[in-house]
Amino acid sequence: MADFQTPEIREYPLIPHIKPGAMAHSKPYLAKPDHQASVGFPGELVENWHDVAVAKLGELVSKSRALQVFLDICVKCGACTDKCHYYLGTEDPNNMPVARQDLLRGVYRRHFTFAGKYFPKLVGAIDFTEEVRDQWYSYFHQCSQCRRCSVFCPYGIDTAEISMAGREVLDAIGVGQKYCNEILGKVHKVGNNLGLPGPALIDTLEGLEEDVKEDTGVDVRFPVNQKGAEVLLITPSADFFAEPHIDGLIGYGKVFHQAGISWTVSSYASEAANFSMFIGSHDNLKRTAMRIREAALELGVKRIVVGECGHAWRVAYSFWNTLIGPFDFLDPKYPAPQHICELTYDLLKRGALKIDKEANDHRRITFHDSCNVARASRMGNMPGGQFIIPREILKTVANNFFDMAPETIHENTFCCGGGGGLLTDDLMELRVKGAMPRMQALKQVVDDNDVNTLVAICAICKTQFAKTLPYYKHSMNMITSLHHVVGDAIVLGGKD
Amino acid sequence: MSLSVIYALLFYAATLVLVIGVARKIAIYSKTPQPLKIPTTPAPLTTSGVVWRMAKEVAVFQSLFKSNKWIWLFGWLFHVALALVLMRHLRYVTEPVWFWVNWVQPFGKYAGFAMLAGLGGLWLRRIVVDRVRYISSPSDHLMLLLLMAIAVSGLAMKYVDHTDIVALKGFMLGLMYFDWQPLPGNPLLITHLSLVLLLMFIFPISKLLHAPGLFFSPTRNQTDNPREVRHVAGWSAK
Ligand code: SF4
Numbered sequence: 117m118a119d120f121q122t123p124e125i126r127e128y129p130l131i132p133h134i135k136p137g138a139m140a141h142s143k144p145y146l147a148k149p150d151h152q153a154s155v156g157f158p159g160e161l162v163e164n165w166h167d168v169a170v171a172k173l174g175e176l177v178s179k180s181r182a183l184q185v186f187l188d189i190c191v192k193c194g195a196c197t198d199k200c201h202y203y204l205g206t207e208d209p210n211n212m213p214v215a216r217q218d219l220l221r222g223v224y225r226r227h228f229t230f231a232g233k234y235f236p237k238l239v240g241a242i243d244f245t246e247e248v249r250d251q252w253y254s255y256f257h258q259c260s261q262c263r264r265c266s267v268f269c270p271y272g273i274d275t276a277e278i279s280m281a282g283r284e285v286l287d288a289i290g291v292g293q294k295y296c297n298e299i300l301g302k303v304h305k306v307g308n309n310l311g312l313p314g315p316a317l318i319d320t321l322e323g324l325e326e327d328v329k330e331d332t333g334v335d336v337r338f339p340v341n342q343k344g345a346e347v348l349l350i351t352p353s354a355d356f357f358a359e360p361h362i363d364g365l366i367g368y369g370k371v372f373h374q375a376g377i378s379w380t381v382s383s384y385a386s387e388a389a390n391f392s393m394f395i396g397s398h399d400n401l402k403r404t405a406m407r408i409r410e411a412a413l414e415l416g417v418k419r420i421v422v423g424e425c426g427h428a429w430r431v432a433y434s435f436w437n438t439l440i441g442p443f444d445f446l447d448p449k450y451p452a453p454q455h456i457c458e459l460t461y462d463l464l465k466r467g468a469l470k471i472d473k474e475a476n477d478h479r480r481i482t483f484h485d486s487c488n489v490a491r492a493s494r495m496g497n498m499p500g501g502q503f504i505i506p507r508e509i510l511k512t513v514a515n516n517f518f519d520m521a522p523e524t525i526h527e528n529t530f531c532c533g534g535g536g537g538l539l540t541d542d543l544m545e546l547r548v549k550g551a552m553p554r555m556q557a558l559k560q561v562v563d564d565n566d567v568n569t570l571v572a573i574c575a576i577c578k579t580q581f582a583k584t585l586p587y588y589k590h591s592m593n594m595i596t597s598l599h600h601v602v603g604d605a606i607v608l609g610g611k612d
Numbered sequence: 613m614s615l616s617v618i619y620a621l622l623f624y625a626a627t628l629v630l631v632i633g634v635a636r637k638i639a640i641y642s643k644t645p646q647p648l649k650i651p652t653t654p655a656p657l658t659t660s661g662v663v664w665r666m667a668k669e670v671a672v673f674q675s676l677f678k679s680n681k682w683i684w685l686f687g688w689l690f691h692v693a694l695a696l697v698l699m700r701h702l703r704y705v706t707e708p709v710w711f712w713v714n715w716v717q718p719f720g721k722y723a724g725f726a727m728l729a730g731l732g733g734l735w736l737r738r739i740v741v742d743r744v745r746y747i748s749s750p751s752d753h754l755m756l757l758l759l760m761a762i763a764v765s766g767l768a769m770k771y772v773d774h775t776d777i778v779a780l781k782g783f784m785l786g787l788m789y790f791d792w793q794p795l796p797g798n799p800l801l802i803t804h805l806s807l808v809l810l811l812m813f814i815f816p817i818s819k820l821l822h823a824p825g826l827f828f829s830p831t832r833n834q835t836d837n838p839r840e841v842r843h844v845a846g847w848s849a850k
Pocket residue numbers: 189190191192193194195196197213214268269270271272273
């Protein structure tokens with residue numbers, strides 16, 4: 117399929133020996149000047165890039181307690197070295213979380229600490245040379261910002277924060293990544309990552325209504341820009357288009373329909389994803405999120421519900437109140453924002469949805485915890501609700517559920533390999549190799565329990581798995597949306 | 613200048629560097645804003661929950677235990693032993709000796725060996741495990757060597773070549789009450805004290821800052837309540 121080897125799945129997981137430089141060639145396409153301009157960065161490498169980068173780094177550290185603390189306190193204990201899926205899949209030591217941090221920490225030390233200024237060799241301080249700049253570009257784009265390392269570090273050092281800062285410094289000197297910055301430009305201009313304009317969105321959803329009517333005989337609505345609707349649904353734009361995402365959207369529609377909740381999407385804010393987080397850009401983060409507040413006010417909704425997307429849920433759950441809150445204009449009876457799984461779970465618990473479990477009997481299901489849901493947010497009213505709620509939903513709507521090995525689920529979950537702004541074809545080798553630890557755990561439940569369905573609640577995970585499953589000899593159709601499984605079990609029509 | 617005077621002055625200087633250096637760092641950590649909520653979840657929903665999470669991290673190294681049993685074993689052994697040894701050393705600077713310091717005394721004696729064992733284990737890993745070797749700078753090796761040298765010189769005074777403890781205590785108390793007394797010239801003691809002084813000097817500019825820093829780590833010390841309480845700080849407050 118491509119000029120690299122898909123990692124071999126061994127009988128038991130193994131911590132590999134280091135292969136220095138194994139992935140040094142991996143680099144995503146550079147952003148073009150107009151991509152850069154659309155997100156407010158210089159179009160190409162600035163002349164005095166060294167000084168600009170050092171100044172930017174100092175500024176970022178001075179504004180973030182996380183960076184300030186993380187850059188000082190790593191003791192190089194090595195506890196994180198075998199926790200990153202990219203290290204396990206590529207064996208490149210710079211993909212060990214602490215080594216990735218050190219690419220930035222070394223430069224920080226050189227310019228901002230006593231020891232690094234006067235004894236650089238002793239403490240591993242490095243100059244920001246062209247070579248180091250290339251390493252930054254390469255290895256900060258080999259981190260999916262999944263935060264697995266931060267679970268296992270004795271001080272909670274989060275390499276995601278480091279790679280976000282690294283990418284922001286690179287953006288500031290004109291070395292941006294095409295995939296993220298081009299997509300962000302589209303959100304700013306059109307309102308979603310796909311660049312799908314309003315009329316096309318309305319068309320697509322009308323078509324979807326017809327398809328569902330044909331399938332089920334029921335008029336399930338998929339409204340756009342409906343003023344006065346109770347719920348504004350903010351979902352990743354992939355849900356409007358591609359398999360297996362769209363099956364999830366159909367599921368949301370059926371849930372709303374059966375529960376009698378009026379809802380709408382907005383053509384102005386037709387995107388849950390916010391790639392600004394991946395590049396660490398606060399301005400873009402806020403600007404992208406603000407569309408959603410504006411749309412909610414404009415449409416006069418009472419609730420905002422977020423569809424299946426990992427990093428979007430992190431931004432919504434953890435950052436929205438900070439960035440675009442307070443949500444005092446919404447109905448205080450519901451959490452703001454609310455995850456679609458929280459909504460469905462409540463309805464199921466109340467018996468508000470009629471379920472035919474047998475409709476899913478052909479499925480033998482396992483669930484992939486998406487990083488940003490698992491380690492950077494929550495659902496429900498207790499810690500860990502983000503693990504319980506999706507599983508409870510699945511067990512309520514289907515008979516055959518099997519969890520993967522405990523060290524690979526919940527907060528220990530392995531990234532799909534495509535998160536953090538790496539879901540681009542120019543990083544295919546990295547994505548396939550980074551998927552290895554998840555594929556290893558998956559293989560076990562396939563072998564032991566005949567699992568044939570991998571359920572996820574993240575648009576990035578779904579796309580990544582659809583692409584990488586075949587490399588590991590599984591069918592790409594194995595991956596589907598949680599609300600696809602829900603939708604298939606919902607009995608439409610009157611309640612008894 | 614006599615040896616006693618030099619060491620007296622060095623002790624004052626080292627204490628100042630340690631206290632001011634660490635206080636300065638703590639001031640920087642506390643005044644740097646954390647603009648967004650980034651606790652590593654599942655995280656406690658309340659402040660008392662956070663205190664409990666932190667207490668477990670500090671007392672039993674909970675995350676490290678989950679992460680790697682060998683590093684946990686060596687690291688925890690070293691830190692607990694170090695705590696005991698430090699408590700035992702209080703007898704050299706208190707008069708009368710606090711009652712509980714006497715309770716620690718019998719454990720403190722063996723803790724020196726446990727400390728050395730923990731440090732040795734950590735250093736062995738640093739050399740033998742290729743991943744840890746890769747991420748180690750010279751300073752990471754030297755830090756372990758420094759701590760081991762402190763432990764060895766201390767143990768040697770206990771078990772090989774006794775030093776005049778009464779005179780040493782006189783010197784230490786003299787420092788504290790600005791009534792300088794002579795320092796015994798035992799070479800082992802001088803070595804031990806010199807290494808400790810060095811450690812005090814480099815504490816605020818080294819990774820030893822993990823001790824105060826841990827308490828400021830936002831991924832561990834934030835409550836998970838962003839929907840309930842609007843969090844703003846730094847740029848996000850503007
Ligand atoms: S686990 Fe934490 S302290 Fe240990 S090496 Fe990794 S980042 Fe540093």
